[in-house]
Amino acid sequence: xxxxxxxxxxxxxxxxxxxxxxxxxxxxxxxxxxxxxxxxxxxxxxxxxxxxxxxxxxxxxxxxxxxxxxxxxxxxxxxxxxxxxxxxxxxxxxxxxxxxxxxxxxxxxxxxxxxxxxxxxxxxxxxxxxxxxxxxxxxxxxxxxxxxxxxxxxxxxxxxxxxxxxxxxxxxxxxxxxxxxxxxxxxxxxxxxxxxxxxxxxxxxxxxxxxxxxxxxxxxxxxxxxxxxxxxxxxxxxxxxxxxxxxxxxxxxxxxxxxxxxxxxxxxxxxxxxxxxxxxxxxxxxxxxxxxxxxxxxxxxxxxxxxxxxxxxxxxxxxxxxxx
Ligand SMILES: *[C@@H]1O[C@H](CO)[C@@H](O)[C@H](O)[C@H]1NC(C)=O
Ligand SMILES: *[C@@H]1O[C@H](CO)[C@@H](O)[C@H](O)[C@H]1NC(C)=O
Ligand SMILES: *[C@@H]1O[C@H](CO)[C@@H](O)[C@H](O)[C@H]1NC(C)=O
Numbered sequence: 001x002x003x004x005x006x007x008x009x010x011x012x013x014x015x016x017x018x019x020x021x022x023x024x025x026x027x028x029x030x031x032x033x034x035x036x037x038x039x040x041x042x043x044x045x046x047x048x049x050x051x052x053x054x055x056x057x058x059x060x061x062x063x064x065x066x067x068x069x070x071x072x073x074x075x076x077x078x079x080x081x082x083x084x085x086x087x088x089x090x091x092x093x094x095x096x097x098x099x100x101x102x103x104x105x106x107x108x109x110x111x112x113x114x115x116x117x118x119x120x121x122x123x124x125x126x127x128x129x130x131x132x133x134x135x136x137x138x139x140x141x142x143x144x145x146x147x148x149x150x151x152x153x154x155x156x157x158x159x160x161x162x163x164x165x166x167x168x169x170x171x172x173x174x175x176x177x178x179x180x181x182x183x184x185x186x187x188x189x190x191x192x193x194x195x196x197x198x199x200x201x202x203x204x205x206x207x208x209x210x211x212x213x214x215x216x217x218x219x220x221x222x223x224x225x226x227x228x229x230x231x232x233x234x235x236x237x238x239x240x241x242x243x244x245x246x247x248x249x250x251x252x253x254x255x256x257x258x259x260x261x262x263x264x265x266x267x268x269x270x271x272x273x274x275x276x277x278x279x280x281x282x283x284x285x286x287x288x289x290x291x292x293x294x295x296x297x298x299x300x301x302x303x304x305x306x307x308x309x310x311x312x313x314x315x316x317x318x319x320x321x322x323x324x
Contacts, residue, residue, distance in 0.1 A: 163194060215253070264284075277300075294309050
């Protein structure tokens with residue numbers, strides 16, 4: 001069991017993402033090289049302290065299970081020009097990977113966000129994201145194309161834009177997204193809660209077997225949302241239909257409060273209506289409008305259990321607003 005530890009430069013100033021040639025005694029790339037080559041399971045420990053990482057790509061394939069145990073804070077530079085291709089800390093081409101330790105990834109997002117607005121997707125397989133507290137000004141978790149068998153649980157999200165599948169259907173040749181389970185999460189004061197978003201117009205895609213379960217919403221503007229007219233910054237063909245096919249999607253045991261009266265919004269594609277969308281045990285209240293309302297376009301939700309709102313109770317406005 002190899003344990004590679006960082007050295008002592010936890011001063012928040014020395015860039016530890018570079019390969020060491022000189023002073024640093026164990027920057028991340030060296031630690032990675034060692035554990036990735038190990039034929040027995042191994043761990044990289046990032047002890048308490050603040051570590052500056054400008055940009056780091058940690059690439060597999062590796063020979064055995066790898067654990068990154070982050071106890072300290074990994075901090076991005078305040079100047080976002082360091083992220084030329086929008087990656088900061090990137091783990092990829094890795095199987096059997098675990099992140100633990102209860103530490104913090106501090107993207108210094110308030111500073112970086114303004115300059116860093118384009119969407120970017122990474123491809124993941126069989127990944128679990130468990131027990132994280134995520135505060136951001138964009139999606140807490142955004143699941144890109146090619147993601148299969150992902151398990152997300154015990155996440156606290158907010159502020160932010162919720163937990164999203166997508167956005168999808170923007171680029172040609174996107175891989176399907178299949179088998180995503182989001183459970184036991186708490187979403188607080190966010191713009192969206194449980195969301196699937198695909199671009200209006202644009203490219204083909206497939207999204208299926210997506211399940212949101214046991215989720216508490218606390219003052220979320222759009223707690224349950226399928227948006228196939230996704231079009232932030234007017235960068236889409238808003239009058240065309242999404243070409244991403246959505247099927248086998250469920251929202252179960254979701255309770256709490258909605259900041260807007262429309263607690264459930266299913267805006268599906270005219271050319272590819274959503275198939276097999278299920279709502280079960282939904283108890284979402286709005287402070288003034290009781291019961292909360294729900295909008296549906298090109299979908300016939302299947303309902304079961306207790307619902308404190310009537311599915312598809314409200315008309316869908318002709319002009320849909322674009323949200324990020
Ligand atoms: C959710 O959390 C509760 C209480 O902590 C636990 O009993 C339950 O098994 C969890 N469910 C899932 C799907 O993890
Ligand atoms: C609820 O959400 C709205 C809209 O995001 C926000 O303006 C308001 O401050 C939030 N309320 C509380 C109690 O946090
Ligand atoms: C959706 O679920 C049905 C019933 O479980 C199954 O037969 C079908 O293959 C699924 N579709 C997709 C695209 O996964």
